[in-house]
Amino acid sequence: MIGLDGVRKDTARAVVEASSHWREDQLACWKNACEKETLPRAKWAMENFIKNAEAADRNHSALCDDTGTPHPFLEIGDEAVIPPGLLAAIEEGIRDGLNDLPARPMGVKGNELERISQCRGMYEEPGMLMPAPTQIRRIPGSKIRLTVLMLGGGPEIRSKTQPIFHMHSLDHVIDEMIKWAVPQVAKLGCQPCTLSFGLGRTACEASSLSLEAMKDGRYDVQSEIEQRITDAVNSSGIGPIGLGGRSSVLATFIKIGNMRASGFRVVSMRPNCCMEIRKGSCEWETKEGGAV
Amino acid sequence: MKKINVPCRDEALDLKAGDMVELTGKIYCGRDAVLPHVVKMAEEGTLEEAGIHMEGAVIFHTAVSCAGIAPTTTSKPEIEGSIVPLSRKGAKFHLGKGLISGGTVQGLKENHAYFLVTPPVAALLTAAMSSCRAVLFPEFGMEAFYEITVKDFPAIVAVADGETIFPNQEET
Numbered sequence A: 001m002i003g004l005d006g007v008r009k010d011t012a013r014a015v016v017e018a019s020s021h022w023r024e025d026q027l028a029c030w031k032n033a034c035e036k037e038t039l040p041r042a043k044w045a046m047e048n049f050i051k052n053a054e055a056a057d058r059n060h061s062a063l064c065d066d067t068g069t070p071h072p073f074l075e076i077g078d079e080a081v082i083p084p085g086l087l088a089a090i091e092e093g094i095r096d097g098l099n100d101l102p103a104r105p106m107g108v109k110g111n112e113l114e115r116i117s118q119c120r121g122m123y124e125e126p127g128m129l130m131p132a133p134t135q136i137r138r139i140p141g142s143k144i145r146l147t148v149l150m151l152g153g154g155p156e157i158r159s160k161t162q163p164i165f166h167m168h169s170l171d172h173v174i175d176e177m178i179k180w181a182v183p184q185v186a187k188l189g190c191q192p193c194t195l196s197f198g199l200g201r202t203a204c205e206a207s208s209l210s211l212e213a214m215k216d217g218r219y220d221v222q223s224e225i226e227q228r229i230t231d232a233v234n235s236s237g238i239g240p241i242g243l244g245g246r247s248s249v250l251a252t253f254i255k256i257g258n259m260r261a262s263g264f265r266v267v268s269m270r271p272n273c274c275m276e277i278r279k280g281s282c283e284w285e286t287k288e289g290g291a292v
Numbered sequence B: 001m002k003k004i005n006v007p008c009r010d011e012a013l014d015l016k017a018g019d020m021v022e023l024t025g026k027i028y029c030g031r032d033a034v035l036p037h038v039v040k041m042a043e044e045g046t047l048e049e050a051g052i053h054m055e056g057a058v059i060f061h062t063a064v065s066c067a068g069i070a071p072t073t074t075s076k077p078e079i080e081g082s083i084v085p086l087s088r089k090g091a092k093f094h095l096g097k098g099l100i101s102g103g104t105v106q107g108l109k110e111n112h113a114y115f116l117v118t119p120p121v122a123a124l125l126t127a128a129m130s131s132c133r134a135v136l137f138p139e140f141g142m143e144a145f146y147e148i149t150v151k152d153f154p155a156i157v158a159v160a161d162g163e164t165i166f167p168n169q170e171e172t
Helices: A004-020 A024-036 A040-059 A086-100 A112-117 A154-158 A170-188 A203-216 A224-234 B035-044 B077-088 B102-110 B122-127 B138-143
Strands: A069-077 A135-139 A143-151 A160-165 A193-200 A249-256 A264-272 A278-285 B002-006 B020-030 B058-061 B093-096 B114-117 B129-136 B145-160
Touching (some): A004 A086, A004 A143, A004 A278, A024 A040, A024 A249, A040 B122, A040 B145, A069 A203, A086 A143, A135 A203, A143 A203, A154 A170, A154 A264, A160 A170, A160 A203, A170 A193, A170 A224, A170 A264, A193 A203, A203 A249, A203 A264, A224 A249, B020 B093, B035 B077, B035 B129, B035 B145, B058 B077, B077 B093, B077 B102, B102 B114, B102 B145, B122 B129
Parallel strands (some): A069 A135, A193 A249, B093 B114
Antiparallel strands (some): A069 A143, A143 A278, A193 A264, B020 B145
16 A cells, blocks of 8 residues: 655655756766867856756755746556545655755745735745646556656746647648747757647647656657757757857657647647756555555 | 956956856845845935945846755846846946847946856856855845855856847847
8 A cells, every 4th residue: 555654755855856866868968969069158058057967966956046846747557546645745745855955945925816926925945835736647557656847937938838720731830839949949048958849729738748748758769850849949059058059959848639620739838948857756556565 | 267356346347248257256146026126226326325335246146045046037027127227336247147138238338237147057156155145125035135255156248348149139
């Protein structure tokens, strides 16, 4: 039987890992791009990013001072037994993880109207930053898997969710996605970035799919369309922190959902900053006698 | 690499876009919440009596928290809107990240001030900081106006004398 104490501890560890650690595929991609960068100031910026990731990993400290908003993503096996209190334990674990890191104290006080203008100030405790609503997907088997993604503020200023009229052409949709990406990547300030796209039937669905693309995305596994978008944006020469150079985008992650008969597809794009994708995972077997 | 002690009152300072610099000394930190208040105090002439000296100052666009320091996006309206007014009052360096508008580039030129950028590498930048204290509006928490002490803080001159190093400046 899955133990809620274990869920809480594992979740806290996932938050710290997400916030302080680049995964192997991510670090390898960065090192490869840095090696190929020839513009000295662009190379200087990239070398600093890599040194920063190594320092954060060594100290289990934050990669960026904007430690982001936690987005829990839960995958539940069709045969999994879900214990009462699972979501509460995950929320408590996220709070613990934010305090352990420590994350930047960003939780805004007040009722729903007061929170808009920040007129009541902020909580001093990092863990009072509440997570975003949990996304849920089903998977085969009896396990429950949690991924916590930490999403920073800068990319949200440059994100976009809108319909694209597809004109019955995949190329047309991809070209529009590239047109969206170039000016937003240029303004981001945190390049090289990655791009995540969700394509769905509604704005809500497309945003959710964009998050799923971040969850699943690997820097060393790129589809032809993902590579095409990456290459197209890189040809604009924006470069690391906008200083020029060949590395503006390191990878693109796309998740395409179900479609309905219509003349448009809703596309949700997020240019993820240089510190992202920040994600940490844990998994629990829920079968009787299974390991927690 | 040019080493600069800050605050910098060197009238002969002649930096070019693309120069790499290291800052050592005291710098101010603020972002969206506090900078409009700092501008208001500067225009009312009350900064000096509060112990804030703008002449030659560095204004770093960052929060200061237990998660460290790192530049936030400068083009946010409340941040970019502080650059020209504080330059008029003597601020020499504005340190952040990302593109700024043509109007701000011109305003910096008219006031002999610079825009510097640095990578948002919190783990490294925080190691360059030896002290910090909230000097205005401490009730804003991480968004208060801070004075921090840094040594060999790395940055690159992004805008100087109307010139920028951003290849995509036209995107603004």
